Amino acid sequence: MDYHRIYSEFIADRKVKPKPEGYTERHHIVPRSLGGSDDKANLIDLTAREHYFAHCCLAKMHGGKMWSALFAVAHMAKSDSSWQYFCRRRMVEASREKAAERRSEQMTQLWASGQFKRNRIYLPWSDEQRAKHSAQGMGRRPSPGAIEKAIATRNAKAKVFQFAGADGSTFVGTAGAFVRHSGLSQSLVSYLTRGRIVSAKGWMIEGTDRRAAFGRDPTVRQFANKDGDTFVGTVFELRSAYPHLDCGSISKMVNGKLGSVNGWKLKATTEPNE
Numbered sequence: 001m002d003y004h005r006i007y008s009e010f011i012a013d014r015k016v017k018p019k020p021e022g023y024t025e026r027h028h029i030v031p032r033s034l035g036g037s038d039d040k041a042n043l044i045d046l047t048a049r050e051h052y053f054a055h056c057c058l059a060k061m062h063g064g065k066m067w068s069a070l071f072a073v074a075h076m077a078k079s080d081s082s083w084q085y086f087c088r089r090r091m092v093e094a095s096r097e098k099a100a101e102r103r104s105e106q107m108t109q110l111w112a113s114g115q116f117k118r119n120r121i122y123l124p125w126s127d128e129q130r131a132k133h134s135a136q137g138m139g140r141r142p143s144p145g146a147i148e149k150a151i152a153t154r155n156a157k158a159k160v161f162q163f164a165g166a167d168g169s170t171f172v173g174t175a176g177a178f179v180r181h182s183g184l185s186q187s188l189v190s191y192l193t194r195g196r197i198v199s200a201k202g203w204m205i206e207g208t209d210r211r212a213a214f215g216r217d218p219t220v221r222q223f224a225n226k227d228g229d230t231f232v233g234t235v236f237e238l239r240s241a242y243p244h245l246d247c248g249s250i251s252k253m254v255n256g257k258l259g260s261v262n263g264w265k266l267k268a269t270t271e272p273n274e
Contacts, residue, residue, distance in 0.1 A: 007057040014044055025051045031058060033065050059098070067098030161193055166202030221254065226263040238264075 024045040030036030059070040158174040191197045223231045252258040
């Protein structure tokens, strides 16, 4: 089959037609690997199907590196996904086999010419090379000055945080320094500084609303006891002042599901504390 004629007539036909609508691919009429240029006269816009057909003709015409080009076009990631409908299995198989043969020939020539670098990536080391490399690295450690310089550089770039403890204590420093100060794990401190958690064993980032962080209702309420006692504060503060009261029952009381809990009733609700 005269693929030179088929290819020439195909290109001539596409030149006189308007540019295809939708997705197109830029094709070199004379491939650059065969001396073609990037001049406008040597370029044409083809659909993905037409581009594949053009490279099928070129592979049949010239062989060699053109099979590699056909393989690349057949497996192009940038396409309209229609290649699966026009890339025939026979041509895909042929392009893979011919492209592999071409790469094998190229590598054989490079090895024979000495241009291919023979190093440990491609050629196993001898016992002598292994022993030499081991002796060079044995006992080598960075000097104390180098270690101090690396630590200083890292600390200079590290972000400084302000931590507040549940007992009122504070700490200002980097996350690494806080790990050493608090005894918390590095992963826990990392979660804390990145906002993944709001508290770590009583420690928080300075400025965090402690009541909101622990999910406590900040609403201030007025409670009255049947004995005449009154209490003004949040639900958490009431529970702290009267430990014998049940948390679940208090929650039901403030939500209107219970009238009283151990003689305590809800009298009024005021605005949350600032």
